[in-house]
Amino acid sequence: MSKANYIYVLDTNVLLQDPYAVYQFQPHEVVIPAVVLEEVDSKKKNMDEIGRNARMIAKMVDHLREGGKLHKGVILEQGGLFRIELNHRSYQHLKHVFAEMTNDNRIIAVALNLQMEENEKQNGKQVVLVSKDALVRVKADAFDLRTEDFLNDRVIETDKGYDGYVEQFVDSAIINRFYKDGQVAVSDLKGSFYPNEFVILKDVMRTSSSAIGKVDLLGQNIKPLIGEHEHVWGIKPRNAQQKMALELLLRNDLPLVTLVGKAGTGKTLLSLAAGLLQTEDLHLYKKLVVARPVVPLGKDIGYLPGEKEEKLRPWMQPIYDNLEFLFDTKKPGELDRILAGMSSIQVEALTYIRGRSIPDQYIIIDEAQNLTKHEVKTILTRVGERSKVVLMGDPQQIDHPYLDEYTNGLTYAVETFKNEALSGHIKLVKGERSALAQLAADLL
Structure with a gap:
């Protein structure tokens, strides 16, 4: 095949992951089905990362419109062709297999009809459907359509x-x-x-x-290592990786620490213990801030009943469970009374941290795998002088619809900062909750 003999049909999730994805396929032809624009349009009012990307897509397409009629195709800077596909919407060849005309099936239909048209030409092009949705790729493959995942955003x-x-x-x-x-x-x-x-x-x-x-x-x-760290707020490291993690967490010359690991490996407990030691005992920081995203990040919690603290409690319960263990509380409400008397400890949803300047604080961001690259950048660029940030999570447990193990903000931070002397990273591999917890993390 010649250099520009491909037609790439992009799924909605590709654009919402990377608004400038159309430029990644030059000098080939890039086709956006009309239904994709409809799906993007339905997201543009969202007050989150998806909404932001939808608005960026709208501006980009509007800018390309200056180069000509989009349904006829406009030339991109590096020789590629960008086109909005208004035709080839016939569902005739799919309805005997997929009776319901969903948006995903309509996108597949556009790619299939384009390929059938190209097959009738003497030097027809190869049509490739690009989607981050595995099931879309599986269904398209049933019609002998060539499919690809969008890997340009992989860290x-x-x-x-x-x-x-x-x-x-x-x-x-x-x-x-x-x-x-x-x-x-x-x-x-x-x-x-x-x-x-x-x-x-x-x-x-x-x-x-x-x-x-x-x-x-x-x-x-x-x-x-600086010390053996026999006990940190009653917590003793149980394996080599936990020793390494505590070494990073207790170093005040490392303003960024990233921890990854499966459930039960001790990420949250070690981070809280190190934070309490340096905030309450050593007074190296003015405040310990613990936050986790209310997934998806940016969504308002106003529809949940009660005041702010009551609304946040279900989302933040894993943090409170670890604090109850560290403070050795026995009675209901005892932890709340302790925290009320200790203004230096703050448990927040990440929604309330964005946009603030955060100096002299020990900041723990749990479930950071549910953050996008942009959200991680937003958080780290808000960190003030003499603050330390701990990003932790399990990249294999992601609740965000457009992120995966290789494209999330936590993995992005790990790989971007591994060459920098001001950061440290460790992957915790051994579960320490119980034999059952470890087995479940491995098998399920």
Whole structure:
């Protein structure tokens, strides 16, 4: 096929994920079915990220209209052709399989009719339906339509992201020198490392000799952890990754820490314990702010009954459960009385944090995998002087309709900041709630 022999038909979810997706397929032809514009139009009044993207799409299409009639096609800057498809809407070839004329099926019908038209030409083009909806791709495949996921917005190219630590088998002499001198040179090990990346040194002879170190800010040496952190507000790390997490959480020279892990790995409990220690005991920060998105972020909670605190309680209950454990409360309402007397602890929905300047605070953002890239940027750019932000969540448990494991804001922050000396990251892998909780996290 020649270089520009493809027609890409874009689904609505592609545009709502990336409003400028049409420019990613140049120099090929990009087709937007009319029904996609209808779906985008229905989202433009939303007061969230989806609504913002819908409005951006409208402005972009209106700008392209200056180049000619959209239904006939306009030339893009790099040679691609953009077109709004008003024809090819016939449902004749789909109705015997999918009787209901849903918007998804109408989009498939446009792609199928275009492909059938191209097949009749001597040098017809290949039609490709691009959608982030797996079921749309499955249904289109039933009609021998070529389909693709939209991967341009993926933060990582492969399924393997940054874990924050590596294991290396080394000669026992290197481990001995690490304990004797308090460091080993990065040049003594294989490969390259990121700033603040942890290294688990294991004896190549498979003895029990091992050590845990962390790459220094200059990336030249691997040094021991600052402390063993035996107890932090009654919490003791139970595995190597939890030790690494506490090291990052207790370092006041790292204003950004990201934690990922399945349910039960201790992300929230460790973050709260470290935050309480540094806020209540060491007074390094004026306030501990704990927030999580009311999914989807930006939606008003006004329709729930009661005052603001009552409305937020169901969404914030996982935070309160961990605080009850840390404060060792036994009676109903005891935690509320404790928090009422401690003005330095604030539990909020993320909706109420956006737009504020946040100095001298220890900020924990739970369920950060439900944030978009733009929302993470909005939060981090609001952080004031001498504040620390902890972003945590499980990228495999996403409630946002247009995000996945590879495109969410938490993964974006992890991969973007892994080269920066002012941030640290760790992936928690072992569940510590119970054997059943760990098994459920792995199997279900």
